[in-house]
Amino acid sequence: MIHELLINAPASVKTVPIYLYHQLSDVDLTPFEHNWVHQAASRQPDVLPIPDETGALSKVLVRFDAHEEMFSLGSFYTTAPQGIYYIANDDLSDEVIYQLLLGFALGAYQYNEFKASTAPNVQLLFPKTLDRQKLLNEIEAHYITRTLINRPPNHLNPVGLTQYIQTLFDNQPVTVKVIEGDDLLTENFPLIHHVGNGSDAAPRLVEITYGDPMHKSLTLIGKGVTFDSGGLDLKPANGMRLMKKDMGGAAHVIALAQWIIKSKWHIHLRVLLPIVENSVSSTAMRPGDVIKARNGLTVEIDNTDAEGRLILADAISYASEVPTDAIVNFATLTGAARVALGPEVPALFATDDSLANAILEDGQTHDDALWRMPLHTPYNEWIESKYADILNSSTQPYGGSITAALFLTHFLSDNVPFAHIDVMAWNVRNRKGRPMGGEAMGLRATYYGLAHHFGMNV
Numbered sequence: 089m090i091h092e093l094l095i096n097a098p099a100s101v102k103t104v105p106i107y108l109y110h111q112l113s114d115v116d117l118t119p120f121e122h123n124w125v126h127q128a129a130s131r132q133p134d135v136l137p138i139p140d141e142t143g144a145l146s147k148v149l150v151r152f153d154a155h156e157e158m159f160s161l162g163s164f165y166t167t168a169p170q171g172i173y174y175i176a177n178d179d180l181s182d183e184v185i186y187q188l189l190l191g192f193a194l195g196a197y198q199y200n201e202f203k204a205s206t207a208p209n210v211q212l213l214f215p216k217t218l219d220r221q222k223l224l225n226e227i228e229a230h231y232i233t234r235t236l237i238n239r240p241p242n243h244l245n246p247v248g249l250t251q252y253i254q255t256l257f258d259n260q261p262v263t264v265k266v267i268e269g270d271d272l273l274t275e276n277f278p279l280i281h282h283v284g285n286g287s288d289a290a291p292r293l294v295e296i297t298y299g300d301p302m303h304k305s306l307t308l309i310g311k312g313v314t315f316d317s318g319g320l321d322l323k324p325a326n327g328m329r330l331m332k333k334d335m336g337g338a339a340h341v342i343a344l345a346q347w348i349i350k351s352k353w354h355i356h357l358r359v360l361l362p363i364v365e366n367s368v369s370s371t372a373m374r375p376g377d378v379i380k381a382r383n384g385l386t387v388e389i390d391n392t393d394a395e396g397r398l399i400l401a402d403a404i405s406y407a408s409e410v411p412t413d414a415i416v417n418f419a420t421l422t423g424a425a426r427v428a429l430g431p432e433v434p435a436l437f438a439t440d441d442s443l444a445n446a447i448l449e450d451g452q453t454h455d456d457a458l459w460r461m462p463l464h465t466p467y468n469e470w471i472e473s474k475y476a477d478i479l480n481s482s483t484q485p486y487g488g489s490i491t492a493a494l495f496l497t498h499f500l501s502d503n504v505p506f507a508h509i510d511v512m513a514w515n516v517r518n519r520k521g522r523p524m525g526g527e528a529m530g531l532r533a534t535y536y537g538l539a540h541h542f543g544m545n546v
Contacts, residue, residue: 090227093165093193094214095172103213105147105176108160108188115149125149134160134520135167145169147176153520158187158455162521165196165210174213182217187454189214193227195521199238222351222546229347229535230528232256236339237513237526241315241332245289246363249314249335253294253342253361260349261298268292277362277406279387279398282379284364286319286372293403296359298349304542305356305412306348309403310341311396311419312363319366319392320374333526334396336513337419338363340531344418347535353544360407362399366392378476382406383499388476390483396421397492398480401499408501414443414541416534417496417508424488425510428461432512434530435461437493440505446541447507451533458509458530467491509534 109115112125121138128136134153140146148168153160164173175185192212198205214220236244236252244252250266257264269290272281277293284291294312313334317323323331338361345359366372373379377389383405387398396419407415425435436458438444444460451458470491473479478498482491493508500506511529518524539546 089196090193090224090231093196093211094189094220094223095211096214101172103172103174104145106150106161106164106173107147107176108150108152108180110152112149121146135164137169145171148173156455156520157184159191159195159519159521161188161192162195162519164192168210170209172211172213175215182215185215186218186223189218189223190226191521193223194230195523197231197234197523199235199525201235201239225347225350226532228350229343229531232343232346233336233339233513233528233531234526236342237333237336239332241365244332244335245314245365246284246287246292246312247289249312249338249363250292250294253296256342256346257296262349263297265295265297266292267295276382277402278379279381279402280362280364282373282377283366283395283398286369287365287367289314289365291362291364291399293406294359294361294363296345296357296361298345298357299353299355301356303354303356305358305414306538306542307358307360307407307412307415308341308345309360309400309407309415309417310338311335311400311417311421312338312361313396313399314363314365316366316393316395317368319372319395320368321392322368323393330514333513334366334420335363336511336526337396337417337421339513339526340418340509340511340528343528344531344535351544351546353539353542355542355544358407358412360403362403364395364399366395381499383408385478385498386476388473388479390473390479391481394481394492397495400496404496404499408499408504412504414440414505414507414538415500416538417506418511418530419508420513421508421510422489422492424492425461426512428489429459431514431516432529434458434512435489435510436507436530437461437463437490437510438505438507439463439497439500440507443505443507443537443541447530447533447537450536450540451530454532454536456530456532458533461489461493463493463497464490465494468494471495
């Protein structure tokens with residue numbers, strides 16, 4: 089679908105100009121067009137098709153979004169008449185046009201794997217001055233993230249997600265390693281095994297490596313709980329309904345890795361994806377269980393619904409055993425982050441100011457905001473256990489996203505720059521460029537932030 093949205097049309101194809109404006113006075117209109125605009129002004133539409141005097145579509149006026157300019161064309165695919173269009177403004181930079189085209193493509197996304205598409209056929213011309221492959225890579229990363237999150241859990245259990253990863257990275261310059269089932273115990277990933285042992289679909293750790301070990305090293309980790317029932321501490325129905333999205337962290341990391349690899353970064357990339365299903369069965373973990381983690385810490389299970397941090401703990405320990413210049417983790421980890429920041433702003437926790445600032449600054453530049461939250465170490469008292477080294481869930485009802493992030497740092501080697509991004513991974517409402525459903529959040533911020541942090545030319 090991506091290639092069909094942005095096309096190089098032959099000269100013989102009729103195209104319609106789009107004029108983006110801040111004030112209508114900025115647009116050069118004929119008297120007939122002025123009259124048409126005047127009649128429509130009371131409705132103040134963001135997208136206004138204008139006919140010529142014969143009734144044929146002459147041009148379309150689009151109001152620049154006052155808050156997120158990138159998404160000014162975010163609703164164009166679903167609101168404009170069928171046709172082929174081009175951005176006619178001659179005063180816009182290539183970068184602005186690039187962002188507008190990206191916003192258009194993100195608004196055109198549909199998850200139609202099990203339902204036919206009924207949207208209009210709207211296409212935009214791709215300017216010859218822009219890097220087409222760069223834009224397609226960026227769009228693809230967002231589409232991968234959304235599609236994986238939207239996919240039903242009976243079609244994307246741990247087996248299905250692993251197969252997707254293997255297919256996606258087939259014929260690419262990477263190595264994919266899978267540690268599955270009881271082999272996790274042999275290879276010392278006890279927390280991943282314990283969390284996923286309640287499901288018929290065996291837990292696993294997928295490791296992807298790319299690039300020259302002599303280059304700077306980046307490790308990406310993504311929480312891959314393909315469905316979260318809550319385990320024996322069962323979620324209520326309304327809390328379980330969207331839990332197919334609990335692998336949203338893995339979806340972000342898979343897409344980010346693909347984007348980095350296709351962009352040919354000169355970096356040594358390591359991707360760790362602990363993948364499980366948190367199910368209810370006679371072999372499911374229990375409140376009160378104590379398990380020794382990979383790094384030797386003993387963990388008491390206070391709540392079986394705090395499973396994501398457990399599988400991430402083993403992955404973070406594993407990542408920390410070899411030198412790395414940064415570890416970045418994505419996870420749909422806590423509802424507390426949503427209470428603090430709402431569903432549309434991911435929470436960023438970081439041990440390194442330089443890494444955090446790079447992600448935050450590029451989030452602002454690319455209309456992909458995050459908010460930095462504190463790793464307030466006195467709250468470590470709330471995850472102290474009477475029977476083990478650490479508790480997997482806070483004893484207090486406050487600061488849940490902070491205590492979850494603090495839990496992760498106990499499995500991190502000292503002095504390794506670490507960023508943890510707690511995402512909703514789901515749009516709860518339709519917005520321009522961001523339809524309701526699975527969503528990439530913080531993806532652009534992290535890609536460009538890491539590029540600047542590691543000195544990549546993107």
